[in-house]
Amino acid sequence: MSEPHKETPEELDRENARPVADPAPTGGPQAEPTPSPVRDEGVLLEVDHVTLRFGGVVALNDVSFSLRKGEIFGLIGPNGAGKTTCFNAMTGVYRPTEGQIRFQGESIVGKKKHQITRGGIARTFQNVRLFPEMTALENVMVGADAHHKTSVISALFRLPRFWREEKSGRARSLELLRFVGIAHRAGDVSRNLSYGEQRRLEIARALATNPTLLCLDEPAAGFNPAEKEDLLQLIRKIRDTGVTVLLIEHDMRLVMGVTDRIVVLEFGKKIAEGTPAEVRDNPSVIAAYLGVPTDAA
Amino acid sequence: MSEKASFRSNGGVRGWLGRQPVWVRWLVILVAAVAAYMLPYIGDVPVIGPQIVTEGIDWPSALFNMSYYVLLALGLNVVVGYAGLLDLGYVGFFAVGAYGTALLTSPDSILYEDTGWKWLMAVPAALILTMIAGVILGWPTLRLRGDYLAIVTLGFAEIIRIVATSTDVLRGDRGFASIPHPPGSWGGEPIFGVTDAIPYFWLGLTVIILVILGVRNLDRSRVGRSWLAIREDEEAAEVMGVRTFKYKLWAFAIGAFIGGLGGVLFAGEQSFINSQTFVLQFSILVLAGVVMGGSGNMAGAILGGVLISYIPDRLRGLSVGDTDLYEYRFALFGAVIIIIMVLRPQGLIPSRRRAMELKDREKEVAPQ
Numbered sequence: 080m081s082e083p084h085k086e087t088p089e090e091l092d093r094e095n096a097r098p099v100a101d102p103a104p105t106g107g108p109q110a111e112p113t114p115s116p117v118r119d120e121g122v123l124l125e126v127d128h129v130t131l132r133f134g135g136v137v138a139l140n141d142v143s144f145s146l147r148k149g150e151i152f153g154l155i156g157p158n159g160a161g162k163t164t165c166f167n168a169m170t171g172v173y174r175p176t177e178g179q180i181r182f183q184g185e186s187i188v189g190k191k192k193h194q195i196t197r198g199g200i201a202r203t204f205q206n207v208r209l210f211p212e213m214t215a216l217e218n219v220m221v222g223a224d225a226h227h228k229t230s231v232i233s234a235l236f237r238l239p240r241f242w243r244e245e246k247s248g249r250a251r252s253l254e255l256l257r258f259v260g261i262a263h264r265a266g267d268v269s270r271n272l273s274y275g276e277q278r279r280l281e282i283a284r285a286l287a288t289n290p291t292l293l294c295l296d297e298p299a300a301g302f303n304p305a306e307k308e309d310l311l312q313l314i315r316k317i318r319d320t321g322v323t324v325l326l327i328e329h330d331m332r333l334v335m336g337v338t339d340r341i342v343v344l345e346f347g348k349k350i351a352e353g354t355p356a357e358v359r360d361n362p363s364v365i366a367a368y369l370g371v372p373t374d375a376a
Numbered sequence: 377m378s379e380k381a382s383f384r385s386n387g388g389v390r391g392w393l394g395r396q397p398v399w400v401r402w403l404v405i406l407v408a409a410v411a412a413y414m415l416p417y418i419g420d421v422p423v424i425g426p427q428i429v430t431e432g433i434d435w436p437s438a439l440f441n442m443s444y445y446v447l448l449a450l451g452l453n454v455v456v457g458y459a460g461l462l463d464l465g466y467v468g469f470f471a472v473g474a475y476g477t478a479l480l481t482s483p484d485s486i487l488y489e490d491t492g493w494k495w496l497m498a499v500p501a502a503l504i505l506t507m508i509a510g511v512i513l514g515w516p517t518l519r520l521r522g523d524y525l526a527i528v529t530l531g532f533a534e535i536i537r538i539v540a541t542s543t544d545v546l547r548g549d550r551g552f553a554s555i556p557h558p559p560g561s562w563g564g565e566p567i568f569g570v571t572d573a574i575p576y577f578w579l580g581l582t583v584i585i586l587v588i589l590g591v592r593n594l595d596r597s598r599v600g601r602s603w604l605a606i607r608e609d610e611e612a613a614e615v616m617g618v619r620t621f622k623y624k625l626w627a628f629a630i631g632a633f634i635g636g637l638g639g640v641l642f643a644g645e646q647s648f649i650n651s652q653t654f655v656l657q658f659s660i661l662v663l664a665g666v667v668m669g670g671s672g673n674m675a676g677a678i679l680g681g682v683l684i685s686y687i688p689d690r691l692r693g694l695s696v697g698d699t700d701l702y703e704y705r706f707a708l709f710g711a712v713i714i715i716i717m718v719l720r721p722q723g724l725i726p727s728r729r730r731a732m733e734l735k736d737r738e739k740e741v742a743p744q
Contacts, residue, residue, distance in 0.1 A: 172615075192611075193616075193617045193618060201616075208611075208612040209612070210605050210612070211608060212604065212608060212727075213601070213605070213608065217604075221602070221616050221618065224598045224601060224618070225617025231599055231626055234594050234598060234599045235590055235593050237593055241597060244598070248598075284616060285616075288617050
C-alpha cells in the first residue's frame with residue numbers, strides 16, 4: 080500500500096514549511112480500515128491561492144493551505160469567515176474564481192460533485208441533510224452505492240452482481256453503523272432518530288463512500304459537552320482507520336483538543352496556520368476571536 | 377402527527393403480512409392474483425357482485441380500461457412517487473406508444489406498404505420509441521426542478537397532441553383504423569376479438585403483474601435507493617456519489633416505457649385511435665390517481681389507477697330522477713378526490729418505507 084515515509088509525527092517547523100506535493104501520490108481510497116494510524120507526511124489536498132467571488136463579495140481571498148495524509152486538520156474562524164465557502168469549494172459545490180484545488184495531485188476544479196465523492200472526498204453538512212424517509216441502513220447504503228456498479232438491467236433481473244453488491248453493501252453499512260454506535264437504529268426511518276444519532280448517521284453515510292478525506296462541517300453544533308467528548312473520540316477513531324479528517328468548527332476548545340494542525344480564516348483570508356498551540360498564541364487569532372486590536376493583545 | 381403514527385405502526389394488512397412466514401406471503405399474493413384474474417366474473421357473485429359491475433358499459437371493457445389506467449399510474453408513480461419529478465405530460469408517452477403501434481400496423485399509415493406489421497411485431501418497436509421519447513424529453517429538461525419541470529412536461533404532452541392533430545402523417549381527427557388485435561387463437565376462433573374484452577383484461581393484468589415485479593426489483597436495489605435519495609434531497613444525494621442526472625433520466629425512460637405499454641395495449645384493443653384520445657385531462661387524471669392512492673407506493677398507485685377509471689365508468693348509465701349521473705362524472709369525481717385529500721392527505725395507501733428485515737438485528741445491538 081503506502082510507501083514507508085517514516086517521518087516523526089512530532090516533526091515541527093510546520094509553520095512555514097509548506098509541504099511539496101508528493102510527486103507520486105500513493106494510496107487510493109483506503110479499501111479497508113487499518114487499525115494503526117497512517118501518518119504519511121505526503122500532501123493529500125492542496126488549496127492553492129483560491130479566490131472565490133460572488134459578484135462584488137469576496138468570500139475567499141487568495142487562500143492557500145494543504146492537508147497531509149492521516150492528520151486531523153481544523154479550519155476555524157469567526158462567523159462569516161468563509162469556512163463553509165472554502166469547504167464547498169473543496170467538495171465541488173462552488174467553483175473557485177481563481178486558483179486551484181488539488182486532491183492527490185489532481186485538480187478537482189470543475190469536477191462534478193459525485194465524481195469528487197467517488198474520488199475520495201466525503202462530507203457531512205452543517206445542517207443535517209439525511210434522506211428522512213429512508214431507514215438509517217438505507218441512508219448508509221446510498222453512500223456505499225457510490226462504488227457499486229449494479230446497473231438498471233442487473234437490478235431489474237437480479238443478476239449475480241446485484242446480489243453480490245447488495246450483500247456486501249449491507250454488511251459494510253451495518254458495520255459502519257456499529258462503528259458510529261447506532262447499529263440498534265438500523266431499521267428505523269432516519270427522521271425518527273435523535274439529533275445526535277442523525278449526526279452520527281451522517282458521518283456513517285459519508286464513511287460508506289470509502290473516503291480518503293472526510294470533511295465534517297460543524298459536526299458538534301448543538302451538542303452538549305458530553306456529546307462533544309464522544310464526538311472527539313469518534314473523530315480520533317476515524318483518523319485511526321487511516322482517513323484524513325478536515326474539521327470545520329466553531330468551538331475552539333473542541334478544535335484545540337483534537338486537531339493536529341489548524342488554519343484560521345477571517346473575512347475570507349487566512350490569518351494563521353499551525354499547531355493548536357501556535358495558533359492559540361497567535362495575536363491576530365486572538366484579535367479575530369476577541370475583537371481587540373493586535374497590539375493590545 | 378397522524379402521518380407519523382401511520383408511519384411507525386405495524387398494524388394494518390401490510391404489517392400483518394410482513395410478520396408472516398414467506399410461504400404465507402406468497403400464498404396470499406397468489407390468491408390475490410387468481411382473484412384478480414377472476415374479476416370479469418364478479419357479477420355472478422350473489423348480492424355484492426351486481427353492485428360492483430358497471431351498468432352503462434360492459435364490465436370486461438371497464439376492467440380493461442382499469443388495466444391501462446393502472447399501468448399508467450404505475451409508470452407515473454416511478455417518475456413522481458419514487459424519483460420525485462413532477463410530470464404533468466405523462467399522457468404524451470401513452471400517445472407515443474399508441475401512435476407507434478398505429479404507424480407500424482394500420483392500413484391508414486403511410487408506412488403500411490413497407491411495414492404493415494402484426495401487433496406483436498410492432499410492440500417492441502413502439503416501446504423503444506417511447507423510451508427514446510422519454511430520453512429526448514428528459515435530456516434537456518431534467519436540469520429543471522419542481523414546478524419548472526412540470527410546465528415543460530405539460531408542454532411536451534401538448535406538443536404531441538398538436539402534432540398528432542395537425543400533421544398529415546398522423547392524420548389528426550381521422551385517426552388510424554384497423555390496428556390489428558393481439559395474436560392467438562383458441563379452437564379456430566381468435567382469442568382477441570371485437571366482442572369479448574375479457575382476454576384483453578387478462579393480457580393487461582399479466583402485463584401489470586410483470587411491471588409490478590420489475591418495478592419492485594428496481595425499488596429494492598441501488599436504483600430505487602438512488603431515486604429516493606434524489607426525491608428526499610437531490611444535492612445531498614449527489615454529494616453522496618449518486619449520479620442524479622443518470623437516475624432521473626432512467627426514471628423518465630422507465631416511466632415512459634410503462635406508459636408506452638399502456639398505449640400499445642390500448643391501440644391493440646380499440647383498433648382505432650385519433651388525436652382526440654390523448655387530451656391533457658388524461659395526464660391530470662392519472663396524476664390525481666397516483667396522488668390519491670398514495671404517491672411512492674405501488675399498492676397506492678394501483679388503487680388510484682383503479683379508482684380514476686372505475687368511478688366514471690360506474691356512474692355511466694346511472695341516473696337520479698331525470699339527471700344522468702354520467703354527465704356529472706367529473707364533478708362527482710372532483711368531490712371524491714377533495715374528500716379523500718382532506719381526510720387522507722398522504723393518500724389512501726401511503727408510502728411507508730419498509731423496515732429492512734434484519735434477521736440478526738438482536739446481535740447488532742451491542743455497540744462497539
